[in-house]
Amino acid sequence: MNKFDNAFVHCSSCNVSVIFDLIDDIGCDWGSHTVIQCPNCEELFSIDHKCPAFSSLLELLELNADLLNQQEILDYLSTSHSC
Ligand SMILES: [Zn+2]
Numbered sequence: 001m002n003k004f005d006n007a008f009v010h011c012s013s014c015n016v017s018v019i020f021d022l023i024d025d026i027g028c029d030w031g032s033h034t035v036i037q038c039p040n041c042e043e044l045f046s047i048d049h050k051c052p053a054f055s056s057l058l059e060l061l062e063l064n065a066d067l068l069n070q071q072e073i074l075d076y077l078s079t080s081h082s083c
């Protein structure tokens, strides 16, 4: 998912429009994820699957309605950790 490259996204954590940094392969207690990090507040959002260790992409979606389409939302939620 490269849609975050050079795209301003409104951070739901610090309320600023920023270009997120992409971080491949960061570990959580249950596996690993691709995440994006806000360069302003350093909040991490998992972008491959929902994970309790990171903020949810759905929080960004509330402020950036065109960030994901319906299928991408389903994919994002479908393999979330059970805990
Ligand atoms: Zn932020």
Ligand SMILES: [Zn+2]
Residues within 6 Å of the ligand: 028, 029, 030, 031, 032, 033, 050, 051, 052, 053, 081
């Ligand atoms: Zn995880």
